[in-house]
Amino acid sequence: MPAVRKKLDSRYWFGCFTLPDGRRAQRSTKSTNRREALQIAAEWEEAARRRYTEAQARRVLSDIHELVHGAPLASPTLAAYVTQWVSRKQGETSGVTSRHYEHTAKEFCEWLGDRAGQPIHYVTPGIVATWRDKTAAKSSPRTANNKLKVIRNLFQTAWRDGLIPENPAAKVQTLKAIEGQRRPFTLTELKTILDVASPEWRGMILAALYTGQRLKDIASLTWANVDLDRGEFRFATSKTGRPASDPDCPPAAPAYRNPTGGR
Numbered sequence: 001m002p003a004v005r006k007k008l009d010s011r012y013w014f015g016c017f018t019l020p021d022g023r024r025a026q027r028s029t030k031s032t033n034r035r036e037a038l039q040i041a042a043e044w045e046e047a048a049r050r051r052y053t054e055a056q057a058r059r060v061l062s063d064i065h066e067l068v069h070g071a072p073l074a075s076p077t078l079a080a081y082v083t084q085w086v087s088r089k090q091g092e093t094s095g096v097t098s099r100h101y102e103h104t105a106k107e108f109c110e111w112l113g114d115r116a117g118q119p120i121h122y123v124t125p126g127i128v129a130t131w132r133d134k135t136a137a138k139s140s141p142r143t144a145n146n147k148l149k150v151i152r153n154l155f156q157t158a159w160r161d162g163l164i165p166e167n168p169a170a171k172v173q174t175l176k177a178i179e180g181q182r183r184p185f186t187l188t189e190l191k192t193i194l195d196v197a198s199p200e201w202r203g204m205i206l207a208a209l210y211t212g213q214r215l216k217d218i219a220s221l222t223w224a225n226v227d228l229d230r231g232e233f234r235f236a237t238s239k240t241g242r243p244a245s246d247p248d249c250p251p252a253a254p255a256y257r258n259p260t261g262g263r
Helices: 034-050 054-069 078-092 095-117 125-138 141-160 187-196 199-211 215-219 253-257
Strands: 003-006 013-018 024-028 232-236 243-247
Touching: 003 034, 013 034, 078 095, 078 141, 095 125, 095 141, 125 141, 187 199, 199 215
Parallel strands: none
Antiparallel strands: 003 013, 013 024, 232 243
16 A cells, blocks of 8 residues: 655655565655655556556656646657757767767667657667667677767766666677777888888878877878977867877978978
């Protein structure tokens, strides 16, 4: 039989109800009204008695939320929330990262098909794990892990917004990378590449090698980014937009300073 009680350290009524296995449970109703709290406890016990499915349980919780707060429980579809989330990320991250987030989130929705039109809370760890495995099969474990991190971020934001009780993607483990799948070039391989590289490519390869910067950032360098007097590269990284300064690398200097015979 449902009942309510109060604890000394809380202003809310606690609902007491019986679980299907006969155990008694109690949860805070987040209500200071005894009658409302008793009605909530009765709804909980009825839900437990009927062993509601997730959809039915969600409907009961929505009714309780409306009883206490005057409005149904918010439950946007995954597709609608992705659109909102992508828009928010455009103002929170750099262009490259934002596009990566958008591409991955929309790819996840496309893979789900019609299920992307269901409320966001219907996404389970099993669904995310299946998508991770499909992604790895088409590309690589490393790529699948990177995309999984994006989906974790998506659902973590939804959790912070109070739309889901937990992050389903946080329960999905990353895949073990295959050893030897990606490795740095050996010295012999690097020499072979440099032997056949054009002067422009030779300069970019050596500059990337000695500065550790992304090849995209090296390829985007202009003379405005090179301070010959101080012997420095100065630029903003394409991924984060943060300013970076790297010392001139003497082994690469001849290639990028004199690629065609003139400075």
